[in-house]
Amino acid sequence: MPPENAKRPTIYDVAREAGVATSTVSRALSNPDRVNARTREHIVAVAERLGYSTNPLARALPSGRTQTLALFVSDITNPHFFGIIRGAEQQARAAGCTLIVGDTEESPDLESRNIERLGRSVDGFVIAASRMTDKAIKQLAAQHRLTLVSRQVGGVPNAIVDHVDGTRQIIEHLASLGHRSVVYLAGPRRSWLAGQRWRAVQPVARRFDMTAARLGPFPPAVHGGAAAADAALGSGATAAIAHNDLLAIGMLRRFAERGVRVPEDISVVGYDDIFGADFCSPPLTTLAGPFEEAGRVAVDLLLSMRDPVRNHPPRRDVVLPSHLATRSSTGQAPR
Template identity: 70%
Template sequence: MSSPKRTTIYDVAREAGVAASTVSRAFSNPRRVNATTREHVLEIAERLGYRPNPLATALQSGRTATIAMLVPDITNPHFFGTIHGAERRASAAGITFILSYTEESADNERSQIERLARSVDGFVLAASRMSDGTTVELAREHNLVLVNREVEGLPSAVVDNGPGSWQIVEHLASLGHRSLVYLSGPHQSWLAGERWRALRAGAEQRGMTAARLGPFPPRVVGGGAAADAALVSGATAVVAHNDLLAIGILRRFAERGVRVPQEISVVGYDDIFGADFCVPALTTLAGPHEEAGRAAVELLLRRGSPSAAETAPRRVTLSSHLVIRDSTGPAPR
């Protein structure tokens, strides 16, 4: 038994009494079709069960119905939630989602944007490593939205680490710590700078001393050198740039026989999967990273819609909170 014949654009055109090109424009570029004619075409198409080919519509409209998300390190669990949230929002909108990673390189990030520009309608840049100037320059030609990065004039979705970093300082001060050291991530990281500024301001407010060391690779492998530097600093509390670095620090302390938290406390950022599995379980700053991914794609979709572009928010800010576990304790006497 043969399958029913698929309704084509020519079937709709013949039934509606218009040219096939008019039917095509009614779907792909409705502003170029008289409103009455368009309503008539859509009514006929609905009755005949016609559905336009997405690829053909994209080619005719100049849009691809595809977006790309760029992340610095695809192996970092911190980005899993952001990626998941972005992909789900894109899927709900019927948008194809491309994921690429830039290996912590600003040059790679820029080259990938330029290479993919003709294939996608816009980019979500997660924790971008590019300079403000380069980002603004690219935004003049491409549709960009940032996640956990801010550049003046560009839309972004940010988990607010400022108040969260103050929570870290308050927690450590309540345990009697008078000194902390921030073991920083990559020097191109906007988050590293934001976290350090908030930690330093909070420490000054509490009469604590604070120092910044690094940069260190934001991975477990960077924990060895970071831990050794922390011990030399003499601080009683360590705040790592992210949880992967913090887990590497815990491992190095264990190798050297340094007891956590009896001799030194350790705090991370991001609350990645596994942060509560390490020994001791890691105190860390958590945030709604999946929601940040969803919000970024929503901003991108709104920017691509002429009717919504003027009212689209420029910045979405999400709150973070401290998750207290076993890696922090009273300051040693």
């Protein structure tokens, strides 16, 4: 028996069966106040009996509203995005929307191509950790409803976790442990966060009279850790700040291989507090943040662009607080 063999009932079937016009059925179902309570009940009962359910495509065609949102993440295999995905999905569901999750595999091209492709069938986009240029984002934002996570571009609503303040926390923590020289292992060149973080490292390091160097870029994945670890060691710094936890974990592994003790010989810090950061060895000191919340906020911003509320100017640049999860990968600087 092939599926879908029996045609599903339409609004016409319901109308005929209930002895009313299709418009009445439509209104009874989606605009309840517009029709008499008695008729509505009757229609609903008939619809129920026939097993009617409205076809979202047909509904979306005239209105252009699909009740669907899309979320793109730069690497779906990075547990960091879990929180964002789950938060976004919850919020979307709460608003009666479906969420499409897509992986753009670190490719700005794939980002814009996906957006172009889905443009008509989605009410808006959230892009997490976009790898596109500012210009490309602005251009896309002029054509489509768009919000960002972990990225700020003039005029485009976004939600970020405060990594500038977070970086301050990291440096202060390292300073308090007596470190005088720190190295930042950078993420991909296209990553906005990578630039921001490095820019945040410098002034704070200066304030604490530490030397700071940047190395990289490295692929923001575990396999990038080996090269990063070797480079960090070569730099002579006593503390290493990795672009993210994936990279940090890869570094820890490499250090273990080479017999370098963490934190006795070198301290390591990551960003994101991903799954695994608390049980790698040694457990990783890392900057944690409310990423689930960031996902929720980004969807909220998107929905408020779609359904603008009077006297309620859309928020932009929502900054969420971060905090340092201090674990054993950081310790007293070797003297």
